[in-house]
Amino acid sequence: MTDTSADIEVETTGVALPGGASVRDYIALLKPRVMSLVVFSGFAGLIVAPGYLHPLLAAVAVLCIAVSAGAAGAINMWYDRDIDAIMERTKSRPLPKGRISPEEALSFGVTLTLFSTMLMGLAVNWTAAILLASANAFYVFIYTMWLKRSTPHNIVIGGAAGAFPPMIGWAAVTGSVDLQSIVLFLIIFMWTPPHFWALALFREGDYAKAGVPMLPVVAGTESTKRQMLLYTLILVPITLLPSFLGTAGPLYGAAAMLLGLRFIYLSVQVLRDDGVRYAKRMFGFSIMYLFALFGLMMLDRAPGLLSLFGLTGAAG
Amino acid sequence: MADDNKERSELHRRQRVKNWTLLAALVAFIVLVYFVSIVRMGMYDG
Numbered sequence: 001m002t003d004t005s006a007d008i009e010v011e012t013t014g015v016a017l018p019g020g021a022s023v024r025d026y027i028a029l030l031k032p033r034v035m036s037l038v039v040f041s042g043f044a045g046l047i048v049a050p051g052y053l054h055p056l057l058a059a060v061a062v063l064c065i066a067v068s069a070g071a072a073g074a075i076n077m078w079y080d081r082d083i084d085a086i087m088e089r090t091k092s093r094p095l096p097k098g099r100i101s102p103e104e105a106l107s108f109g110v111t112l113t114l115f116s117t118m119l120m121g122l123a124v125n126w127t128a129a130i131l132l133a134s135a136n137a138f139y140v141f142i143y144t145m146w147l148k149r150s151t152p153h154n155i156v157i158g159g160a161a162g163a164f165p166p167m168i169g170w171a172a173v174t175g176s177v178d179l180q181s182i183v184l185f186l187i188i189f190m191w192t193p194p195h196f197w198a199l200a201l202f203r204e205g206d207y208a209k210a211g212v213p214m215l216p217v218v219a220g221t222e223s224t225k226r227q228m229l230l231y232t233l234i235l236v237p238i239t240l241l242p243s244f245l246g247t248a249g250p251l252y253g254a255a256a257m258l259l260g261l262r263f264i265y266l267s268v269q270v271l272r273d274d275g276v277r278y279a280k281r282m283f284g285f286s287i288m289y290l291f292a293l294f295g296l297m298m299l300d301r302a303p304g305l306l307s308l309f310g311l312t313g314a315a316g
Numbered sequence: 317m318a319d320d321n322k323e324r325s326e327l328h329r330r331q332r333v334k335n336w337t338l339l340a341a342l343v344a345f346i347v348l349v350y351f352v353s354i355v356r357m358g359m360y361d362g
Binding site for chain 1: 333
């Protein structure tokens with residue numbers, strides 16, 4: 001692993017002023033784009049969970065989920081700074097560019113992890129705090145340090161880290177882990193492989209160059225496409241379960257079915273496509289798909305909102 | 317020489333922004349803890 005801090009250069013126009021990291025660089029360390037999905041799914045978990053949580057404590061819970069996810073991202077960037085410098089997609093990050101030193105990034109991540117976990121425990125409840133710490137530890141130790149560089153199934157198992165937020169949101173309200181919250185976990189868990197493999201299909205060269213054994217690099221594109229379809233076929237029935245368990249209502253169920261059929265259609269097209277056109281399309285759709293699923297789930301739960309349109313949402 | 321001054325002032329500017337941001341974050345955290353305490357104490361009032 002190379003230490004990029006040793007290569008920091010002074011540039012007047014550029015970005016690598018020693019000790020001159022801007023606030024924007026620290027925000028970049030938190031992977032804000034990834035954070036948006038984490039926050040949204042965590043918020044959805046809060047909304048659909050049965051029970052009441054004071055709005056301020058709910059806001060604190062969402063803040064803790066966001067900060068903890070960002071902190072895990074910062075520690076991930078600290079550990080992966082060698083391969084980030086090689087990959088096109090990541091080479092402009094603050095660490096490979098030398099704008100932030102590895103030590104700073106690590107201490108920033110660890111500090112935010114401790115703060116967010118303690119705040120969640122003291123302000124909300126300790127079940128949510130333990131889940132938050134587990135998600136963080138899973139992402140850092142299991143995914144980043146172990147699986148990512150050692151197995152093509154890194155995304156399958158590592159995806160669990162990203163699947164925690166709705167379960168944390170749920171636990172913030174109920175103080176427990178229930179079957180319904182495990183289903184929310186499973187939706188993101190099963191969604192992660194086709195989502196990331198779609199990305200890996202058109203970024204294959206990048207991963208190969210960095211020596212990251214993503215499935216298309218190790219097993220080839222055909223095998224990856226077949227597995228994407230398999231995971232999508234398992235995912236779609238799982239997305240319907242919230243309707244049957246009372247977490248969401250029929251509006252969600254019908255929309256999840258339609259969106260799921262579209263997702264299956266795209267993964268079949270990816271399988272038939274020789275290029276990466278449909279992989280790109282599927283990647284884009286997969287992000288919208290997850291936002292739509294959790295958005296609809298919340299809409300189905302929003303008190304009084306559906307009655308405005310003459311519809312009834314989930315019971316309870 | 318002019319470049320050195322430019323670099324130094326840019327560094328100072330960035331450092332100043334970082335300091336103010338950190339101060340704002342700390343103050344926000346204290347205010348947050350205060351209001352969370354009020355809410356949590358109110359939860360046991362009946």
